[in-house]
Structures are given as C-alpha cells and as structure tokens.
Amino acid sequence: MVTRKEKRELEKDTNYFFEFVKIKEHFCRNLDRKLKRVKDPRHQSYVTYGTDLLLLMIIVKNASNCKSMREMSHRLNRDECIENIKKVLRLESLDELPNYDTINDFLMKVSPEELEHIRTYIIQELLKKRSLERYRIKGGYWGVIVDGTGLFSFKEEHCDHCLRRVYTDEETGDKQTVYMHHVLEAKLVVGDMVLSIGSEFIENESKDVSKQDCELKAFYRLVEKLKETFKRLPICILGDSLYACEGVFHLCEQYRWKYILRFKEGRIQSLGDEFQAQKKLEQSTMKNVFWANDLAYQARTVNMLEGTVEEQEKQKQFLFLTNIRVNERNAKALVSAGRHRWHIENQGFNHQKNHRYHIEHANSHDYQAMKNHYLLTQITDILMQLYEKGLDVLKRIRKSKKEISSNLLEAIRTRLLTDEDISHLKKPIQVRLT
Numbered sequence: 001m002v003t004r005k006e007k008r009e010l011e012k013d014t015n016y017f018f019e020f021v022k023i024k025e026h027f028c029r030n031l032d033r034k035l036k037r038v039k040d041p042r043h044q045s046y047v048t049y050g051t052d053l054l055l056l057m058i059i060v061k062n063a064s065n066c067k068s069m070r071e072m073s074h075r076l077n078r079d080e081c082i083e084n085i086k087k088v089l090r091l092e093s094l095d096e097l098p099n100y101d102t103i104n105d106f107l108m109k110v111s112p113e114e115l116e117h118i119r120t121y122i123i124q125e126l127l128k129k130r131s132l133e134r135y136r137i138k139g140g141y142w143g144v145i146v147d148g149t150g151l152f153s154f155k156e157e158h159c160d161h162c163l164r165r166v167y168t169d170e171e172t173g174d175k176q177t178v179y180m181h182h183v184l185e186a187k188l189v190v191g192d193m194v195l196s197i198g199s200e201f202i203e204n205e206s207k208d209v210s211k212q213d214c215e216l217k218a219f220y221r222l223v224e225k226l227k228e229t230f231k232r233l234p235i236c237i238l239g240d241s242l243y244a245c246e247g248v249f250h251l252c253e254q255y256r257w258k259y260i261l262r263f264k265e266g267r268i269q270s271l272g273d274e275f276q277a278q279k280k281l282e283q284s285t286m287k288n289v290f291w292a293n294d295l296a297y298q299a300r301t302v303n304m305l306e307g308t309v310e311e312q313e314k315q316k317q318f319l320f321l322t323n324i325r326v327n328e329r330n331a332k333a334l335v336s337a338g339r340h341r342w343h344i345e346n347q348g349f350n351h352q353k354n355h356r357y358h359i360e361h362a363n364s365h366d367y368q369a370m371k372n373h374y375l376l377t378q379i380t381d382i383l384m385q386l387y388e389k390g391l392d393v394l395k396r397i398r399k400s401k402k403e404i405s406s407n408l409l410e411a412i413r414t415r416l417l418t419d420e421d422i423s424h425l426k427k428p429i430q431v432r433l434t
Contacts, residue, residue, distance in 0.1 A: 007397055014393050016404075017411035018421055020063065021088055023387045025425045028125045032056070032089055034118050041109040049098045052089055054106050055118075055376065057098060060085075060412065062380035065405035067358050069100030078413050087417045107369040115375040116199075120229055122382055123188065123197050127233075131433060135190040137337045138330045141236035141258050143189040145341050146222070146243065148202060148215040149349045151374065152362050154179045159367045161203040163212055181367075183374065184218040186226060187348055189238065189340045191433070193385045194348045196378035198226050201371060216242060220251070227255050236260060236324075238341045241267045244321050246298060252323065253300070260338040263304065263319040271295055271321070275304045289335065291326035307335030352377065355401045356384075390431040 002010070024031060036052035061072040076097055086094040126132060137143050154162070155178065162179040169176070186198035200222035202213050226235070236258035237243070244261045245268075252259045265272050274295050284290040288308040294301040305320045320338040324330070352359045357380070363373045388394055388404060399407070 002396055010393050010397060015411050015415045015417075015421075016407045017084060017415065018417055019391050019393070020383075020387050020408055021417075022425060022429060023390050023431065024383055026390075026429055026431050027129070027383075027386050028122045031118070031122065034121055038110060038114045038118070040106070041111075042106060049102065051106070051110075053085065053091070053094075054098055054103050055115075056085065056089065057103055058107075058373065058376045059380045059383065062357050062377050063384055063405060064409035064412065065356050065402060066409075067361060069104065069363050073097075073100045075409060075413065080414060080416055081412055084412050084415075084417050087419075087422050090422075104364045104366070104369050107364065107372040108366040109368075110372060112368070112371045112375055115372055115379065119196060119375065119379050119382070122379065123195065123230075126195070126386075131431075132190045137236050137258070137260075138333050139258070139324065141234045143238050143260075143337055143340055144197065144226070144235050145187045145189050145194065145238045145343060145348075146184065146219060147240065147341070147349075148182055148184040148218070149353075150180055150182050151359060152181045152370070157207070158365075160207045161201075161205075161367060162207070163202065163204060181370070182215075184215055184222055185348065185378075186222055187343075189343055192343070193389060193433075194343045195382045195385065197230070198222050199375060199378060200225070216245075216247070219243065220247065223251060223255070234258075236337070238338060240341060244268060249297075249300060249302065249323070258322070258324050260320050260322045260324070260334060262338065262341060263321045268297065271297055271302065271304065275306075275319075279306075286328060286331060289331045291331055293325055305331065305334055305338070307332070307338075309335070309339075351401065352381065356405055357381065386431075386433070389433045395434070 032052055035055045036050060038051040038055065040047065040051050057072070057076075060076070061069070064075070066072040066075055082094055082097055085091075085097065135143075152158070155176075157179050158181070161181070163182060165178050165180065167176050167178060168174070182202040184200045184202055185196060187194040188197050200218040202215060202218045204213050223237075234257070235255075237248070237252060238260055239248075240262045241264040243259075244263055248259065248261070251257075263272070275292050278292045279290055282290075289306070291303065291305040293303045295304055303322050303324065303326050305322060305326050307318050307320075308315055309318065310316075318335060318339060320334070322334060322338075324334060326334060351357075357377045359374060359377055362370055364370055384404075394404065
C-alpha cells in the first residue's frame with residue numbers, strides 16, 4: 001500500500017502527458033506518420049490543419065475524458081496545449097488548435113476505412129512485439145470476443161440507415177417508434193485488456209428495406225473483414241449463445257478458426273439433450289467440470305463443456321460449445337477462456353459508456369462523422385489500456401479511469417514539453433504489461 005507521502009513523491013516529477021506519448025511511441029512508433037498519411041478528401045486549397053493534427057485532437061479529447069466537442073475546444077484552448085501538440089507532432093508552427101466544427105467537417109468526409117487501417121497498424125505492431133504471447137488460449141489461438149451494443153437512439157428518424165423498433169404502451173396501446181444505431185465489436189482479449197480489432201455497424205441499407213439488419217448478419221460481414229485483415233492470425237471466437245449456430249460453425253471450419261460459445265438450454269435442443277444424457281451416464285474425473293466430445297450435429301461433431309464456478313459466494317454453471325477437443329489438461333483453461341466473453345461488456349462497453357469516452361453521446365449529427373468518432377474512440381482505448389498497464393506510476397498508485405484522464409488533461413494544459421523531452425522519445429524504454 002502506497003502512503004499519501006509516497007504518492008506525492010511518485011507524482012511530483014511525473015508529466016502524465018509525456019508518459020502517455022512515451023507509451024504511444026514505444027508500442028507504435030510510426031502512429032503520427034500514419035495519421036498524417038490518412039487520405040484527406042477536403043479541397044486542399046482550403047486546408048489549414050493536417051490530418052495528423054485533426055485526428056490527434058480527437059484522441060486527446062477521448063483520452064482526457066472530454067464529454068463533447070465543445071468541451072474539448074474549451075479545455076484545450078491554452079497556449080500550453082498548442083505548444084505541446086506542436087512538439088509532439090514535430091510541427092514547424094502552430095498558432096491555434098482547430099475548433100470542433102473544423103474537425104467534424106473533416107470527419108464527415110474521411111472514409112472510415114482510413115481509421116480502420118490505423119487501428120490495424122496498432123494491433124499488428126503489438127502482435128509483432130510478441131509481448132502478449134502468454135495470453136494465447138491453449139493451442140496458440142488468440143481469443144477474440146464478439147458482441148454488439150447500442151450507440152445512439154432517437155425519437156425521430158436520424159438517417160436512412162437507422163434501425164427501427166416499435167414499442168407499445170401497455171396502458172394506452174399507443175405505438176412509438178425508436179430509431180437506433182448499433183455496432184458489433186470484435187476485441188482481442190489479452191489478460192484483462194480487451195483491444196478492438198474490428199467494428200461492423202449494424203445498419204439498414206435504406207429506410208425501405210423489407211428486413212432489417214441484425215447482429216448475426218453483421219457478424220458474417222465482420223469476420224470476413226477480420227480474415228482479410230489478419231490472414232494468418234489463429235483466432236478463437238468467444239461469443240454468447242446467439243452465435244451457437246450452423247453458419248458460425250461452418251465459417252470457423254472454413255477459416256480454420258476455433259470457437260468457444262456460450263450455450264443455453266433450448267438453443268440447439270438435440271445437443272443439449274445428448275449432453276445431459278451423457279452427464280447422467282458418466283462421472284467427471286475432475287471436480288466442477290464435465291465435458292462430452294464428438295456430439296453429433298448435422299454434418300459435423302462439436303464438443304460441450306460445463307464448468308461450475310463460485311461467484312459472490314454462489315455457485316454458477318457455465319455451458320460452452322467448442323470445436324477444441326476437451327481433456328483433463330485443458331478443461332479448466334477452456335472454461336476460463338469462455339468466460340472472458342464478459343470482458344467486452346465490463347472492461348469494454350461499460351467503461352466506454354459510463355466511465356470514459358461516452359460513446360452514447362453523438363459528437364456529430366452526420367452519420368459518417370459519428371462512425372469515425374466511434375472508431376477513433378476504439379483507437380484511443382487501445383492506447384489508454386497500454387498506458388494504464390504499462391506506466392509504473394499508475395501500477396503503484398490506484399486511480400480510477402476518470403482520475404487518470406483528469407491527470408492527463410491537467411498535464412497537457414499546464415506542463416510544457418521541452419526539446420529534451422522530445423529527444424528522449426527516440427530512446428528505447430522497457431514496458432511490462434502486467
């Protein structure tokens with residue numbers, strides 16, 4: 001336990017913004033260059049600020065927990081901020097930071113694919129460093145959690161791509177239509193970090209479609225993109241019972257991926273019945289774990305695994321379907337890997353909605369800009385998780401996410417980076433993600 005005096009000593013000489021930049025440079029040294037190379041669709045004769053500056057502004061906004069674009073412009077409107085951003089990007093001159101209208105105008109035009117390439121670059125750099133190897137699932141597969149969440153909802157139609165849901169008032173019988181935007185996320189799970197590697201927006205092609213888009217349709221689009229982007233990455237899909245279906249089994253078989261999927265009674269009745277029958281006939285050789293391999297389903301066989309764990313002094317059962325053959329050596333590890341799916345809701349969506357980033361706040365009314373804001377949030381979140389797990393001071397001093405963001409904002413607003421600081425960024429550092 002760190003005393004208050006020790007905490008003051010540790011923080012006295014710590015420039016949190018400089019430390020954030022150091023972590024960023026360590027894991028993805030060419031990120032600023034990648035930001036600068038984003039294709040800018042704006043008319044170049046009217047362009048004042050480069051793409052690297054515009055995108056870094058949103059990353060700083062997200063990292064420092066500014067809830068809106070207006071708040072970002074207000075809080076960063078200081079000479080110290082201008083000078084720090086100028087030094088980080090190695091700009092020759094910078095008199096003012098761009099305001100939120102300028103940034104949103106850019107995000108309305110830039111292709112979301114450009115930002116997806118930036119995220120892919122960061123993830124590939126992490127995989128190259130091999131600093132996350134110990135988090136692979138037994139057999140060498142990378143756990144990738146998939147799950148969907150709602151982002152925005154409106155009482156009136158926002159755009160042609162809105163999803164629609166009709167609610168009926170139980171008392172009056174009146175019907176009300178709610179218009180929504182949802183997204184499906186794929187996140188690489190490494191320990192207690194969940195790093196976004198793919199996003200697929202659940203959206204209607206037009207407002208007069210006969211059947212709306214849904215999470216499962218978006219899943220098939222998302223995994224196709226993942227396979228194209230990470231061609232040789234051995235993936236193990238972690239998902240809820242929605243994905244326990246023939247289409248997902250076939251796709252994983254085709255891509256030579258593994259899967260561990262939550263199974264609920266009634267999802268595939270024949271598999272559930274056969275598993276329960278075997279459970280009655282056989283006795284598990286391990287406490288709190290039972291499995292059955294080679295259960296017949298259509299033209300294939302699948303394996304089922306049940307684990308009993310204690311949660312808040314209560315025993316809870318988890319049932320999974322997998323194409324990994326279960327045995328005494330890997331059974332408990334597979335139960336643990338399957339339960340990682342909850343990380344996307346807790347460390348993922350919950351934190352991004354309620355503790356930092358405020359992803360349910362639309363930073364623009366333009367649909368393409370809304371998408372780009374979301375993708376920049378995922379990029380920021382990767383950097384912030386590396387920062388929180390990699391910086392020794394933060395590992396020794398317990399801070400909430402809001403405190404960490406507040407310290408970061410205070411540093412960029414009040415502590416000037418020096419030329420010596422910038423020169424130090426070129427020197428290699430050692431970072432342990434523990």
